[in-house]
Structures are given as C-alpha cells and as structure tokens.
Amino acid sequence: MAVLKVIEVLANSSKGWExxxxxxxxxxxxxxxxxKSVYINEQSATVKDGKIxxxxxxxxxTFEVN
Structure with missing residues (x-):
C-alpha cells in the first residue's frame, strides 16, 4: 500500500499556464x-497595457511518502 500526500503550490510564468x-x-x-501527479486547481493572469x-x-x- 502506498501513502500519498498532496501539497498546494502557486507558480507563475510570463510564457503561459503550461x-x-x-x-x-x-x-x-x-x-x-x-x-506522481499534478492537478491544475485554478488559473489566473495579470494584465498590463491590455495584454496578459x-x-x-x-x-x-501529489507525491508518494516513503
């Protein structure tokens, strides 16, 4: 049996959501x-001069705990 843990992370990029x-x-x-996996919970963007x-x-x- 595997024990899994989930953490929440906020990240950004000037290129795109991916x-x-x-x-x-x-x-x-x-x-x-x-x-083991990543789940996109929410997406947002900031806008400057009419552009993202x-x-x-x-x-x-999600990661496996040893």
Missing part, C-alpha cells in the same frame, strides 16, 4: 521526491 505548471513541478521537486503579462496557476501536487 509553463507556470511546469515551474511549479520543477520548484517542488527540489524539496519533494516521488512526485503574467500567467498564474494554483496546483495540487
């Missing part, structure tokens, strides 16, 4: 091992 999710996993993997300038995601990252 890149923001990638940044969340990359940053979390620096301190968390055995990441920063994409944000709120993700839930």
């Amino acid at each position: 890149d923001a999710a990638h940044n969340a996993v990359t940053h979390a993997s620096k301190s968390v091992n055995n990441i 300038d920063n994409y944000r995601v709120n993700v839930k990252i």
